Amino acid sequence: MEFLFAPMEGITKYPFRRVHHTFFPGMDAYYMPFIVANQTMSYKKKELQDIDPANNAGIPAIPQVLTNKPDQFLHAVRMLAERGYREVNFNLGCPMATEVSKKKGAGFLSVPDELDRFFDSVFNGIAADSGLSGAQIRISVKTRIGMEDAAESVRLMEIFNRYPVSRLIIHARRRSDFYKGVPDRDTFGTMLAASCHPVSYNGDLFQPEDLRQLQDRFPELDSVMLGRGLIRNPALVREMKGGEPFSEKELADYLAALFEAYREVIREENNVVHKMKELWFYLGDNFPDGKKQLKKIRKAGSTAEYLAAVSELLVI
Ligand SMILES: Cc1cc2nc3c(=O)[nH]c(=O)nc-3n(C[C@H](O)[C@H](O)[C@H](O)COP(=O)(O)O)c2cc1C
Structure with missing residues (x-):
């Protein structure tokens, strides 16, 4: 099982990642809170600090980008590739009204045709850029199961399956759920079965027993992402691997x-x-x-x- 630390804006920036990785080693990756790619093609000082390789030395950190414009995304990917990153994660989960209203984050899920065109341009852009394709840059996606309705996931899976996404991380909620309610594992299971990409499960893994139940139901699953559970219990993954709770x-x-x-x-x-x-x-x-x-x-x-x-x- 691969264990991924979920990106959490305002919480899991580099000081946090460094300390967690020192005290509780064993995470396979730390996905970073999103940086915003916009038409200025520039980034905030705090974002640049967070992705600065010097601030992430020795940490398996993976940057995440929020945008809905292929040229902006590709600009961010080039900037991150120059800094040595080989995987860039695309945010399709952010539920904040400010982003959703602009069809970004989870809001992008509500316009699947546009999303399809976005991926088409992004992956063509990467293939045509010898710097990026030569560096074998991987694009992973962190998504929800839909905007308002889990049935949206069928169309979304058709889209994801058309492109060489390196990993599909599924937070098993709709945007309208925000972070509440029980994750929809039925829909997750359908998406897992339909996916031709490696899939990671995300949502409400708070104790080792939660992981056992998930594995009983989906024995083929080999990757999970944890957020709030790890903030609450920084030794959670150690415990899931059979180690001691924190003292x-x-x-x-x-x-x-x-x-x-x-x-x-x-x-x-x-x-x-x-x-x-x-x-x-x-x-x-x-x-x-x-x-x-x-x-x-x-x-x-x-x-x-x-x-x-x-x-x-x-x-x-
Ligand atoms: C305070 C907070 C900040 C978050 N920031 C991000 C983010 O920057 N990017 C992202 O993809 N998800 C973000 N998320 C969602 C988490 O990555 C994760 O999908 C969610 O918390 C569900 O997983 P969990 O039940 O293990 O916490 C955030 C969640 C919270 C609570």
Whole structure:
């Protein structure tokens, strides 16, 4: 089984990836939060920092691009290939209204004819570009099962199957589900059976038992992507491979390293605390008896208050 870390905008940027990879090695890949390709053919400073090979040294990191224009996508692919990346992931899952209304991310799924033309131009463009085809650049896709209706997946699979997509990562939800409700594994199964590409399952793998159930149902599956489960339990993949759950000391060291890593890149200390609180939104689930301390973490207004609250919870 191959284990992929899901891209999570605002959470899994390079400081996070570096620290997670150091403390909990064993992920096969970290898909990066999307960078936006647009008509300016330029990228934000923060995006360039995140994809900078120096910031990803030793980490199996794979960039992701959000756009719906082939020339913009190809520009991003060339820029990423120049930086040494050999796989670029295309975002067809983002549910945010700002993107969906522009037919980007999951919104692109609602116009399958346009999507088909997009892929046609992209893959022809790559074949015609000796730099890209010579470098054997792979294009993978991260998609949902549809925009409003799982039945859309039939047409989408016809499209994906027509192009040399290197890997199809399927978040088994519609855009209208956002991140809620139970993933639609029936539709996932139909897509898996129909796909002529390697498929990776994504959605609600929170404990080792969830993976076992998935494998019982789809024994041929050889790749999964995990997001929120790994933020909540950074040792989840280790556990899935039969290893130990994290100890409180391990979690404390991991969080201290994350705090330091964020401090290096975020000037305003309260924003570092804010970043850590975002992680605690998920980590808190590990401490059903820690309501009082978790509330203190949520309310912490300074580094000192934050660290004091954490050390009350993680007594080591
Ligand atoms: C805060 C947040 C940010 C996300 N950012 C991205 C992103 O940049 N690109 C992407 O393809 N998916 C993004 N996702 C979706 C995740 O990659 C993943 O598909 C989703 O969380 C379902 O997997 P999970 O149940 O294992 O968390 C994001 C999800 C969340 C909750």
